[in-house]
Amino acid sequence: MNVNTPSKLEKMLAAGNLAVTSECGPPRGSDPEVIVEKAKLLKNHVDAINVTDNQTSMTRMCSLAACIRLKLLGLEPILQMVTRDRNRIAIQSDILGGASFDIHNILCLSGDHQSFGDCSKGQNVHDIDSMQLIQTVRHMRDEGKFLGGDEIKRPPQMFVGAAANPFADPYEIRVPRLAKKVAAGAEFIQTQCIYNLDKFEDWMKKACDRGLHEKVAILAGLTPMKSVGMARYMKNRVPGMDVPDEIVKRLADTPKEKQAEEGINICVEAIERLKDVKGVAGFHIMAIEWEEKVPEIVERAGLFPRPSVN
Amino acid sequence: MIVADKKPIEEIIDTVKDFRNILILGCNECVTVCEAGGKKEVGLLASALRMYFLQQGHEVNIGERTLERQCDHEYLEEIRDSIDHYDAVVSIACGVGVQFTAEKYHSKPVYPGVNTLFMGANEARGVWTERCQGCGQCILAVTGSICPVSRCAKRILNGPCGGSTEGKCEINKDVDCAWQLIIDRLKALGRLEEYEAICPLKDWSSDRAGGPRKVVREDLKL
Numbered sequence: 207m208n209v210n211t212p213s214k215l216e217k218m219l220a221a222g223n224l225a226v227t228s229e230c231g232p233p234r235g236s237d238p239e240v241i242v243e244k245a246k247l248l249k250n251h252v253d254a255i256n257v258t259d260n261q262t263s264m265t266r267m268c269s270l271a272a273c274i275r276l277k278l279l280g281l282e283p284i285l286q287m288v289t290r291d292r293n294r295i296a297i298q299s300d301i302l303g304g305a306s307f308d309i310h311n312i313l314c315l316s317g318d319h320q321s322f323g324d325c326s327k328g329q330n331v332h333d334i335d336s337m338q339l340i341q342t343v344r345h346m347r348d349e350g351k352f353l354g355g356d357e358i359k360r361p362p363q364m365f366v367g368a369a370a371n372p373f374a375d376p377y378e379i380r381v382p383r384l385a386k387k388v389a390a391g392a393e394f395i396q397t398q399c400i401y402n403l404d405k406f407e408d409w410m411k412k413a414c415d416r417g418l419h420e421k422v423a424i425l426a427g428l429t430p431m432k433s434v435g436m437a438r439y440m441k442n443r444v445p446g447m448d449v450p451d452e453i454v455k456r457l458a459d460t461p462k463e464k465q466a467e468e469g470i471n472i473c474v475e476a477i478e479r480l481k482d483v484k485g486v487a488g489f490h491i492m493a494i495e496w497e498e499k500v501p502e503i504v505e506r507a508g509l510f511p512r513p514s515v516n
Numbered sequence: 517m518i519v520a521d522k523k524p525i526e527e528i529i530d531t532v533k534d535f536r537n538i539l540i541l542g543c544n545e546c547v548t549v550c551e552a553g554g555k556k557e558v559g560l561l562a563s564a565l566r567m568y569f570l571q572q573g574h575e576v577n578i579g580e581r582t583l584e585r586q587c588d589h590e591y592l593e594e595i596r597d598s599i600d601h602y603d604a605v606v607s608i609a610c611g612v613g614v615q616f617t618a619e620k621y622h623s624k625p626v627y628p629g630v631n632t633l634f635m636g637a638n639e640a641r642g643v644w645t646e647r648c649q650g651c652g653q654c655i656l657a658v659t660g661s662i663c664p665v666s667r668c669a670k671r672i673l674n675g676p677c678g679g680s681t682e683g684k685c686e687i688n689k690d691v692d693c694a695w696q697l698i699i700d701r702l703k704a705l706g707r708l709e710e711y712e713a714i715c716p717l718k719d720w721s722s723d724r725a726g727g728p729r730k731v732v733r734e735d736l737k738l
Contacts, residue, residue: 321669335672337714389712445678
């Protein structure tokens with residue numbers, strides 16, 4: 207794997223190590239300490255930290271500012287960017303803003319619909335989509351040009367990622383859709399939370415059959431369950447989520463005070479199993495408002511200490 | 517057709533309550549077909565307003581008229597002789613009709629009696645659904661004749677997004693996922709391999725983004 211950017215995540219993957227990423231959601235306020243504290247919980251146990259972009263359309267501190275906070279602390283942020291809230295001017299402008307702080311990773315997303323959030327009466331933008339955002343960043347980086355054709359002085363050097371949901375419908379185009387993102391220029395993929403391991407492995411196998419694992423680094427996404435209530439919510443209420451009945455049952459059969467621990471066990475077991483799946487290049491651990499558990503998961507899954515890369 | 521829905525009567529009353537000579541102006545085109553602003557609805561609205569003013573103890577003259585179209589000079593001219601009998605007009609045509617009426621009768625207040633919604637089809641009795649947003653640069657040729665601009669909640673040109681579940685959109689289980697429809701259709705046409713072609717960034721300058729749009733046909737001009 208050639209290295210195209212100064213991204214630490216890219217180097218980690220190029221060195222053949224299983225990468226570990228996690229995420230923190232910026233606060234619903236302007237206190238910088240919130241994001242800094244969350245990041246400190248993660249920093250020794252992950253290679254890079256995603257900073258979410260107004261996830262579920264709830265208005266929060268912007269991803270870019272929070273990424274800059276992390277970068278100034280010497281951490282490796284992944285700038286999540288959704289196409290919901292920005293037209294192509296704002297997108298390119300924010301990419302350059304991130305690049306000016308040497309933010310070297312970006313995750314290109316379309317974003318949850320605004321009807322889920324606190325501004326359901328607002329407009330959405332969607333001037334471009336997530337596929338086209340991948341193309342846009344690659345164009346700016348590789349051609350050194352704006353979409354309008356003018357030259358960029360000091361182009362962004364960003365390792366370009368995208369999301370993939372192996373569990374959304376229709377299933378038959380899930381691998382073709384991944385292929386499309388790779389063709390658009392995605393260099394790493396972070397998947398939707400995996401609970402249905404069989405289905406994920408089938409998707410992964412089909413991706414490998416097309417040789418996609420050689421063109422893109424696929425990080426398996428995992429979110430530990432805190433309770434059976436969370437499992438049921440994820441199963442029934444979160445679009446595009448596949449939570450098998452046996453996971454719900456396993457948590458339901460666990461005494462309430464031990465469900466969180468069992469959720470961690472399920473997550474660690476999943477990582478252990480997926481480590482050996484062909485094409486899995488690492489893990490993206492999304493412990494939602496539970497960042498303090500990430501070190502334990504990483505350690506118990508045998509992914510600690512993190513290898514060093516230059 | 518252009519699909520519209522009746523405004524709540526309270527809202528209409530609030531706009532015209534101070535007038536004493538009111539013309540209810542219907543349109544015989546789209547709004548008649550979607551049963552929001554045709555001759556029948558003119559009659560219903562006029563009756564409702566008469567009832568209201570009667571209860572308020574006001575004697576109010578409410579005229580009823582339905583034109584062939586409110587988006588053509590020719591038909592709007594038909595009320596020129598009678599417009600001066602009224603202090604206000606409630607047009608229950610689409611937003612085009614309301615504006616064109618107002619432009620033609622510049623000193624007459626014209627109020628909308630419907631909410632204009634979208635360009636859509638009559639899917640079933642009493643059900644209309646959106647099909648077109650008039651983006652000005654039709655891409656139906658590459659999307660299996662199903663429009664992601666008007667039918668995807670995120671107007672994603674390379675869909676579906678991760679929120680597509682069992683053929684439905686993440687925003688509402690009653691809304692079809694446009695990209696599921698596109699994929700089903702490409703499959704039916706034996707063209708599923710076309711799914712992998714990346715749709716490039718769209719030129720939105722022919723859409724609302726480019727400002728008010730205009731078509732000039734030199735071959736048709738007088």
